[in-house]
Amino acid sequence: MNNSFKKIFNGIWTNNPVLVVLLGFCPVLAVSTTVNNAVGMAFAATFVLVLSNVVISSIRKFIPSKMRIPVFVMVIATFVTIVDLVMYGYFPQLHKSLGVFIPLIVVNCIVFGRAEAFASKNNVFDSFLDGIGMGIGFLLTIVVLATIREVLGNGTFFGLKLFGSSFSPVIVAILPPGAFLTIGLMLGGMNFINIKNREREKIRQKLEKEKSKTQKEVK
Amino acid sequence: MLKLLIIAIDSMLISNIILMKFLGICAYIGVSKKQETAAGMGFAVIFVMVMATLISYLLQIYVLNPLKLEYLQTIVFIFVIAALVQIVEITMKKIAPALFEALGIYLPLITTNCTILGVAILNIQKNYNLMETIVFSLSTGIGYFIAIYLFAGIREKMEWADIPEPFKGPAIGIITAGLMSLAFFGFTGLVKM
Numbered sequence: 001m002n003n004s005f006k007k008i009f010n011g012i013w014t015n016n017p018v019l020v021v022l023l024g025f026c027p028v029l030a031v032s033t034t035v036n037n038a039v040g041m042a043f044a045a046t047f048v049l050v051l052s053n054v055v056i057s058s059i060r061k062f063i064p065s066k067m068r069i070p071v072f073v074m075v076i077a078t079f080v081t082i083v084d085l086v087m088y089g090y091f092p093q094l095h096k097s098l099g100v101f102i103p104l105i106v107v108n109c110i111v112f113g114r115a116e117a118f119a120s121k122n123n124v125f126d127s128f129l130d131g132i133g134m135g136i137g138f139l140l141t142i143v144v145l146a147t148i149r150e151v152l153g154n155g156t157f158f159g160l161k162l163f164g165s166s167f168s169p170v171i172v173a174i175l176p177p178g179a180f181l182t183i184g185l186m187l188g189g190m191n192f193i194n195i196k197n198r199e200r201e202k203i204r205q206k207l208e209k210e211k212s213k214t215q216k217e218v219k
Numbered sequence: 220m221l222k223l224l225i226i227a228i229d230s231m232l233i234s235n236i237i238l239m240k241f242l243g244i245c246a247y248i249g250v251s252k253k254q255e256t257a258a259g260m261g262f263a264v265i266f267v268m269v270m271a272t273l274i275s276y277l278l279q280i281y282v283l284n285p286l287k288l289e290y291l292q293t294i295v296f297i298f299v300i301a302a303l304v305q306i307v308e309i310t311m312k313k314i315a316p317a318l319f320e321a322l323g324i325y326l327p328l329i330t331t332n333c334t335i336l337g338v339a340i341l342n343i344q345k346n347y348n349l350m351e352t353i354v355f356s357l358s359t360g361i362g363y364f365i366a367i368y369l370f371a372g373i374r375e376k377m378e379w380a381d382i383p384e385p386f387k388g389p390a391i392g393i394i395t396a397g398l399m400s401l402a403f404f405g406f407t408g409l410v411k412m
Contacts, residue, residue, distance in 0.1 A: 078294070191385035195385055
C-alpha cells in the first residue's frame with residue numbers, strides 16, 4: 001500500500017509532469033483561463049494517460065522495439081479520438097472552449113513520455129498507478145494556475161462571483177502574458193521549497209554525524 | 220490579395236503561435252539556449268510546417284471529406300506528419316547534405332511538436348483555401364522563428380545576470396516569455412480580421 005502511494009505521490013510532487021519535468025506546457029497555459037476549462041482538460045488528459053499507459057504496458061512484450069513509437073502514437077491517438085467525440089457529444093460547450101487542444105493531447109509530451117519511460121517497462125498495475133499519479137499532478141498544477149488566473153483576472157471561481165462590485169480585475173492575469181508570468185512564479189516557488197528542504201536535510205545529516213562522533217568519543 | 224496580407228500579419232505577429240496561442244512551448248523552452256540552435260529549429264519548423272499543413276489540407280479535402288472519414292482526422296494527421304518528417308529527413312540527407320547538417324538534429328523533435336499538428340488542424344477549422352493555407356502556414360512558421368530567435372537572444376544575455384537561486388533556469392525563462400508576450404500585445408489592432 002505504502003509503495004503504491006509512493007508511486008502516485010511521485011507524479012504529484014517529486015516528478016510533477018509540468019513543474020518538474022517541464023512537459024506539456026501548451027495545454028496548461030492555454031486552457032487555464034477558467035477553472036472549469038482546466039478541470040475538463042485535466043480529466044481528458046488523465047483519461048488518455050491512464051488508458052494508454054494500461055494498454056501499452058499490457059502489450060509491451062509483443063511490440064518490437066523498433067516499431068514502438070508508431071504503435072504508441074496509434075494507441076494514444078485512438079483514445080484521444082474517443083475523448084474528442086464523447087466530449088463533442090455530451091459537453092459541446094466545453095469542447096468548443098478547449099478547441100484544438102483536445103486533438104493536441106496526441107502530441108502532449110506527458111502522455112508520450114510516460115508511455116516511453118514507464119509503461120513500456122513496467123507491469124499493468126504499476127503503469128495504471130503511474131498514470132493516475134501523473135494525472136493528479138497535472139490536474140493540481142492546472143487547477144492551481146487556473147484558480148490564480150480566474151480569481152485575479154475575472155474575480156470569479158468556477159463562474160461564481162467572489163468580490164463586490166468595487167473589485168476591478170487584473171485583466172493581464174487572464175491574457176496570455178498572465179499565464180506565462182503565473183506559471184513562472186509557481187515554478188520559482190516550487191524550487192524555493194525544494195531548495196529549503198534540501199538545506200534542512202543537509203543540516204540534519206550534519207547534526208547526526210556530529211552526534212555519533214561525540215558518542216564515540218564518550219565511549 | 221488583401222486577405223492574404225491580413226492573414227500573414229495576423230499569424231506572424233498578432234496571434235503569434237507561441238506567445239499568444241501557446242503551441243510548442245516545450246521546444247521553445249528546450250532549444251532556446253543559443254541563438255544558433257534556435258535559428259536551426261526555427262528554419263526546420265518553417266519547412267516542415269508548410270509541407271505538413273499543405274499535405275494534410277489536401278488529404279482532408281480530397282480523401283477524408285469525400286469518404287466521410289472526418290472523425291479520423293487526428294489519427295491520420297499525426298501519421299502523415301510522422302511519415303513526412305521521416306521522408307524529409309531521408310531525402311534531405313541525399314539531396315542537400317549541407318541543409319541536413321544544419322537542420323538534421325531538429326527534425327525528429329518536430330514530430331511531437333504540437334505546433335505542426337496544431338496548425339494543420341487550425342487550418343482545417345478556419346476553412347482556408349489552397350493559397351490561404353500556404354500563406355497561413357508559412358507566416359505562422361515565420362512567427363515561430365521570430366519568437367524563438369528573439370527569446371534565445373535574451374537568454375544568451377541572461378546567462379550573465381544575477382538571478383535568485385529558485386528562479387534559475389526555466390522559471391526565469393518562462394517569465395521572460397511572459398514579458399515578450401506582453402510586448403507582442405502591442406501589435407493587437409494592427410489589422411482587423
